Amino acid sequence: MSKQKLFRFLLLNFLLVTLFSTSTLAQSRNYFPPEDLTSVGAYYYPEHWDESQWERDIKKMAEMGFEFTHFAEFAWAQLEPEEGVYDFSWLDRAVALADKYNLKVVMCTSTATPPVWLVRKHPDILKQHEDGTKMDHGSRQHASFSNEYYRSYSLKMIEELAQHYGNDDRIFGWQLDNEPAANVDFGDDAQKRFRAWLKEKYGNIEALNDAWGTNFWSGTYTTFDQINIPKHTQWGMNLYQRLDHSRFCDYETSSFLDDQAVVIRQFANPNQWITTNYIPYYDARYAGASKELDFISYTRYMIYGEHHGIGPKGYRVGEYSRIAMANDFYRPLSPIYGVMELQPGQVNWGSINSQPLPRAVRLWLWHVFAGGSKFTFTYRFRAPIYGYEQYHYGIVGPDGVTPTPGGLEYEAFIKEIKMLRNNPSKGQIPQDYLNRETAILYDPDNTVAINNNKQTNVWDTEGHVLKYYKALKTFGAPVDFIRDSMDFAKYPVIVAPAYQQMSLQLIDKLTEYVKNGGNLVMSVRTGHQDEFGHLWQAKHAEPLYELIGGEIEFYDLLRPFAPDTVVMDNKRYAWTSWGDIMHTNKGTESWGTFSGDYYAGKTAVTFNKLGNGTVTYVGVDSHDGKLERAVLDKLYDRLAIEVKDYPEGVMVEYRDGYGIAVNYSNIAYPMELPAGTEILIGNTTLPTAGVLVWKTK
Secondary structure: OOOHHHHHHHHHHHHHHHOOHHHHHHHHHHHHHHHHEEEEEEEEOHHHOOHHHHHHHHHHHHHHHOOOEEOOOOOOOHHHEEEEOOHHHHHHHHHHHHHHHHHHEEEEEEOOOOOOHHHHHHHHHHOOOOOOOOOOOOOOEEEEEHHHHHHHHHHHHHHHHHHHHHOOOOOEEEEEOOOOOOOOOOOOOHHHHHHHHHHHHHOHHHHHHHHHOOOHHHHOOOOOOOOOOOOOOOOOOOOHHHHHHHHHHHHHHHHHHHHHHHHHHOOOOOOOEEEEOOOOOOOOOOOOOOOOOOOEEEEOOOOOOOOOOOOOOOOHHHOOEEEEEHHHOOOOOOOOOOEEEEEEOOOOOOOOOOOOOHHHHHHHHHHHHHHHHHHHHEOOEEOOOOOOOOOOOOEEOOOOOEEEEEHHHHHHHHHHHHHHHHOOOOOOHHHHHHHHHEEOOOOOOHHHHHHOOOOOOOOOOHHHHHHHHHHHHHOOOOOOEOOOOOOOOOEEEEEEOOOOOOHHHHHHHHHHHOOOOOOEEEEOOOOEEEOOOOEOOOOOHHHHHHHEEEEEEEEEEEOOOOOOOEOOOOOEEEEHHHHHHHEEOOOEEEEEEEEOOOOOEEEEEEEEOOOOOOEEOOEEEEOOOHHHHHHHHHHHOOOOOOOOOOOOOOEEEOOOOEEEEEEEEOOOOOOOOOOOOOOEOOOOEEEEOOOEEEEEO
């Protein structure tokens, strides 16, 4: 297979993936009536509690305003206590109680926790590590999606569940698995399936050898049967083999979810939707790749010891970009989306499980809503009294009765949403907000490829993207993370940060976008390789030269103990990890130059007019994102796009005719609203963890 044919094959597959969002939107429209704005649910595990308490708990859930609940996520052992023997009677009683109190049910497949009888009878279903050791029963996600027996047997259980509940109007929708991640397994079936996947992808071994560059180090294969799963701990393993293996692992996850959805659809009535709850990993290709899902949902926890937030107590509120970026990342893939797990309070599994700041849980709920989510669930209604997640808060505490602080904040949010439902807004989204609409061109596959070959241990791909993303959010800009098959024309500005692998077709598409009046921002590590991850057989990044109006002479990587600076508009910005040293053509503006090293005075930031549009190239990754912010400031000013200047941690979005502002910063912020704006929640002085909601005109 030639590179051109292979590219068309990959492009077709990618288009099929991204068309997922278009095809499912029509199916999903009626699931969530627009007038409801959003709905709120809580996980409940009947199998964890004495049945005499179920009605009390479910009644309390309804009294607090929850509209949905969520059953059977980890209950395979209760649903199928022995092979081929199914017991849905207990679950029927729980569903009946939910219906009695007008709670819709989301039914789950329990594939994250196979029962012990299945594991002991078929130990080959367990994931195998690279060193040959296997996982064991007693945890979750220990079975391999690559094991043929596990895949087929789990679908039998799902078929029984779907036959039982698929035509039940009390079941609102289905969640597949739980927080599925890339299926990394070194077992025999995974090895066979990897070879079969490669053969399907490449067609013949010559095409694989070409794509992997196996002539290097005598790595050439003559048959697919010679190929093993690459050793990730072995130094110098073929980078493209490792990249394809990671793609395969993601495929195993997305295809397993598709298989489940196909089985459920045979029995589900048209009003039941199907989703799963992803953890927002930005190097994961499986999110959005399961074409049988109706939409995407995600999981988000904010306080677990890993993020400092803003100020000395910011860890109690959380890193402000986490919900915002998840909203903006998933919404373009799935215009209808929801949040299946949102932290209800203190958790137990983090490195340091601090209490959230009062009002923080409500803040997160409003931030999820601001991005366009149609629903939010919380894990969980009752705090567990045994098991791995002891000390994890719920909506009510371990007594099963007393609402936790987070539970009260959920209750407050539900009441506020009901107030909005009774006070609908017909206002328009402000034009200046729409004018700031910006896309970030992003491909998780590109991130994996960079992270496999960083060139410097101080490089952080996600951190680099965040420097642009956070700057755009301080502008008050609506942001979409888009893929290369999506429409570019609707965005006045597109940012392509560290987009290292680029096909000539994508470069042509970006060139057309710019010539037609678009404004493109590219950063370091962009376009250095073709779509196969090979360096161009040309000058360094030469296919970009028309776009950037110059040449990248070479790149440099500094040592952490010897950082240097870039000068732009008489200000200095420190950098270490990556710098592209550039030469500009006549007519291309040099906005910033390197200083302090042997190439002092060479260009670091360029601005080029091309056709009716512009291209800005930021040839350095700064320490703190201040250079990236300054470049975007200068660009938007040049383009006469009005921007806000919100402090870090203050986020403003619009949806359904409402404006929503949230404050993660450690200081109160005075919001300026247009005259005549009707404030519905909060006031114009926005405190830490504060929320402001208003009607637009």
